[in-house]
Amino acid sequence: MKMSIIVPVYNEEEMIKTCLKALSEIDYPKRDYEVIVVNDGSTDRTKKSIEDFIRKEKKTKFKLVNQKNSGRALTRENGxxxxxxxxxxxxxxxxxxxxxxxxxxxKSKYKIIVGNPLTDKESALGRFGYLFRKKLFKGSFENFKSIEINKANFDDISKGTTVLFCKKKLFLSSQLDNQQSKDNSDDTKLLWNLLEKAKIEKNPDVKVTYHPRTSLKNHIKHTYERGPKFVDYYFKPGRKYFPYILSMLFALAILLGLLMFYPVLFGYSLLTLLALDILVSVYLSEKFSDFTILATLMPLTGAMFTLGILKGIFMKILGRY
Structure with missing residues (x-):
């Protein structure tokens, strides 16, 4: 079974060599797989890092493709x-x-496979993301049996393109209409389009280890950018999180209205949010050090994600996706 591995990359000079090294060490006949790295107009030293690695690698077939910055969806498609x-x-x-x-x-019989990305939990940010996803997707996160994804369970399964196997014809026939948009929910919409054509397996044995961002600045930026993507798919009647988004908007509107007429409530609002932060942190924690990580990062992460959601809603209203 011959394979083509596709790696979209943008500004990952610190991680890309580690990624490529693991790809070169896959236990599979070298003649039966190639690696295509698509550099999406990186502005750091990513391109040079890839070139240096490929120059030294003699066994695995690597190909570097450089393009103008086009966004993740088009980068995958080009690869x-x-x-x-x-x-x-x-x-x-x-x-x-x-x-x-x-x-x-x-070994799998499926034409489409969503793999099992394990989280590197060494950093505080890695631990933070791990604890959230574990509670949110407990039935399909890290330790689970093979699951067939269907329309009924689609919103409940941990999924994405972090590790995705697909037949080429299926993939190319399932692309989004607005591939060029960097704010669309490209991975979720792609998987939905694929599901219209074939069965999808969530496979526990197709594994990668995901190394989260270690920079708080990058974490904040990434969290904010996730907001519009979240809205693009879920802000629609019938979608799982649509009622929650409406509830959040209603609560924010009520809160802002009250604060305009009763500024004294600002302090009480902060105390309420602090109490909520503590309760959720206790609920998600598996050990004492988790509480510190969660209680510290959750307010900032929540605020940035909320701002991203608000941006996404305005984009929806203005038709800018």
Whole structure:
């Protein structure tokens, strides 16, 4: 089974060599897979780091493609079009694949596989993200049995393009209408389009390790950018989180209205949010050090995600997706 592995990358000079090294060490015949790295107009030293690695790598077939910054969706599509093989495996540039990943893919009967991204929990930000996702997707997060994703359970399953296997024809026929938009929910919408054409497996054995951002500045930026993507898919009647978004908007409107007429309530509002922060942190924590991480990062993360959601709603209203 011949494979083409596609890695979209943008400004990952610190992680990209680690990612490529893991890809070069996959336990699979070297003649049966290629790696296509699509550099989406990086402005740091990512391009040079990739070139240096490929120059030294003698066994694995690597190909670097440089393009103007076009966004994640178009970058994946461009990589797929350049692939020599019908079997495509997409992974993130912040991931290290496990050495048996291609063997595990080859064992599956499915034409589309969403893999199992394990979280590197060494950093505070990594631990923070891990604890949230574990509670949110407990039935399909890290330790689970094979799940067939369908329309009924689609919103409840942990999924994405962090590690995704797909047949080339299926992938290219499932692209979004607004591929050029950097604010669309490209991964979720892509998977929905794929589900219209074939069954999808959530496979526990197709593994990568995801290394979260360690910079608070980058974490804040990434969280804010997730807001419009979240709105793009979920701000629609019938979608799982649509009622929650409406409830949040209603609560914010009431709160702002009250504060305009009763400024004294500002202090009480802060105390209420602090109490909520403490309660949620206790609920999510698995050990004492988790509480400190959660209680510290949650207010900032929540605020930035909320701002991102508000931006997304304004974009929806103005038709700018």
């Amino acid at each position: 797929a079009r350049l692939a020599k093989n019908e079997n495509l495996l997409f992974t993130d540039s912040r991931c290290t694949v496990h050495s048996d990943i291609l063997k595990q893919v080859a």
